[in-house]
Amino acid sequence: MTTDDRFMPIHDPELLARGERVLGPEFRAMSERVLRATELTSRLNVLPFDDEAGRAALLEQILGRPLRAGVTVYPPFYTDxxxxxxxxxxxxxxxxxxxxxxxxxxLGRGVMVGPKATFITVGHPVDPGERRRFLSGAPIDVAENVWIGAGATILPGVSIGRDAVVAAGTTVADDVPVASLVAGPKGTVRRRW
Structure with missing residues (x-):
């Protein structure tokens, strides 16, 4: 997030990705997309499991582009x-x-994500007077061949290095080095290889 405390209207998601704040009409546009994404994921999550073509078609609508080779997403799946x-x-x-x-x-090539993992790129200020006025956030980048364990939570602005493992149930608030295992309630590097 930016260290500048001024309110800066966001005209596109790229600014939020750089740590700026969402206000006014931009928030309304984001809210409309949330409703559309929720409608699409609701439809995805009630398809019969063997309807691979239907699942792929809905995922393409949700993501706004065709799925890349070998991508597998098992419902239920949620995105805002x-x-x-x-x-x-x-x-x-x-x-x-x-x-x-x-x-x-x-998510880089060959990333595996365990059940009930959560990736969060946006949040609200801690200050109660500002909490409902804007959102802030930062992107998440997961390099190639990473394994995210079941129930892990990845917070805004985190980068996870190639070949790393995030243990089940870990909350990751800091960057994860290449070829390392992070574990514990607040992800701590336990081992490197």
Missing amino acids: HGLRLDLAERVFVNQGCTFLDYAGIR
């Missing part, structure tokens, strides 16, 4: 925006995952 979620080739997303992606989430 969808258009800023970038899934590279061979990404696997297990059941019950949530992607709050307005500030941008990139």
